[in-house]
Amino acid sequence: MHGLGDVRFFDRIAPLYDRVMPPADGEALAAGLAHATRPIDRLLDVGGGSGRAAAALAGPEITVVDASVGMLTRAREHRDRAAIAGDAGRLPFRDGSVDAATVVDAFHHLPDQRAAIEEAARVIAPGGALVVREFDPAHPLGRALVASEHAVGMASRFRTPGDLADALADAGFDPRIVDRGFAYTVVGVRE
Template sequence: MSTGDVALFDRFARYYDLFMPGAQATHLTRGLELADRPVRRLVDVGGGTGRAAQTLAVEQRLVLDASRGMLEQATLPSVQGDAGRMPLSTGAVDAITIVDALHHIYEWDRLFEEAFRVLAPGGVIVVSDFDPTTVPGRVLAVGERLVGFDSRFVAPDELRNRLETAGFETHLLDGGFGYTVAGVASKREGT
């Protein structure tokens, strides 16, 4: 996440949940169901206040975000950190969610390599974001720039390609302006 984005999130963290619509669990749950293992441990990357993770029926949920202000509003266990250097052990989680946050995270390939590392074999990453090739996506991109965000949006096909390069088997769960892509971590060599 760019430093400017973190500062903006820190500034409006107290009001974030008042103005953002609640996260929909439907597509996230469908993505979690693709895991080749039981999903008991989940990390919500760029999860802010934890609004997405709160909607999911998972035993252990952790919110990872770069914004201290957002984490101070979280009601779930949380840790401040960089998505490209997650403070988690190899194979530590069964699922990762990234909801409405990928466009604020930089170095996507590093993020996906790191996600593959911290996921147990057969674990799943579920990403919900906005398609910049749609008219509403282009409007959102301009709006975020006007507010001061340094957002970078990615279309679903490019996201799938990047996840596949990192070792995931991908699935498009929902298309359109708001889309959801899931990637199942293949087995590592020697496992």
């Protein structure tokens, strides 16, 4: 794997994670996925941990991919989803083999964000979508989150919505900022 990033932290907190984290915003994810120009039958939840985001979605076949074995154990115990250990920067899937991917509240933890975007572009079929739900470091609450994660030793690297949209465009996605605020959604449609 490209690097552990914050994986050890998530391995340690896996048993408590779903108890302390609010549910994922299924409406925001569905609004992002609606930008795809192809049907979404197969979806990857990259950095999906315990399957919290996958639980907020209905319809497609969802596979949770995460580097934290502890979080994947939770996903397998509590969710009716496939869960695979994998690096977001080296996804274990064939080119164009999925219709969409989500990265929910996890992009800032990925050690090689560029590789993760390029891998999503590789595995998502044309017309499919990458939906990233993240936290804006320019928002007052975002600045507090950045400071708190760094204070506990996380290697988090947050991006503003515009910066993330630019990175998606560089990888061949047609980017759209779906919503803004402390939490925001950026979608890239695979061209």
